[in-house]
Amino acid sequence: MWHTPIMVAGPGTYVDDIIQRAGGENIARDASNAYPEYSQEMIIAKNPDIIIFSYHGTSDGETVESIMQRPGWDSINAVKNKKVFYIDENLVQRATPRLVDGLEEFVKIIHPEL
Numbered sequence: 001m002w003h004t005p006i007m008v009a010g011p012g013t014y015v016d017d018i019i020q021r022a023g024g025e026n027i028a029r030d031a032s033n034a035y036p037e038y039s040q041e042m043i044i045a046k047n048p049d050i051i052i053f054s055y056h057g058t059s060d061g062e063t064v065e066s067i068m069q070r071p072g073w074d075s076i077n078a079v080k081n082k083k084v085f086y087i088d089e090n091l092v093q094r095a096t097p098r099l100v101d102g103l104e105e106f107v108k109i110i111h112p113e114l
Contacts, residue, residue, distance in 0.1 A: 005037035022106035
């Protein structure tokens with residue numbers, strides 16, 4: 001089900017702010033626009049420790065399992081360490097009070113020890 005390019009949340013987005021507030025580091029923090037599109041190769045090269053994904057609009061069938069099975073992604077730390085997570089888009093992609101719930105979910109994912 002994987003598609004390329006992959007849209008990621010860059011600087012100035014709700015998701016970028018949530019990642020930072022949760023103590024994480026966004027791989028797209030240095031992008032030149034809010035929603036850059038990354039190739040499979042670029043994500044592999046950036047080698048994230050955690051992958052958190054959601055859907056914008058309708059689901060394209062992505063699952064944690066399908067992401068972990070993408071060709072070449074077995075070299076990504078997040079995949080090797082089984083740190084790929086789905087989060088409900090309603091918690092992070094709309095400017096509503098639920099952004100606080102989204103932040104709490106990101107904290108649980110990024111810092112499970114808390």
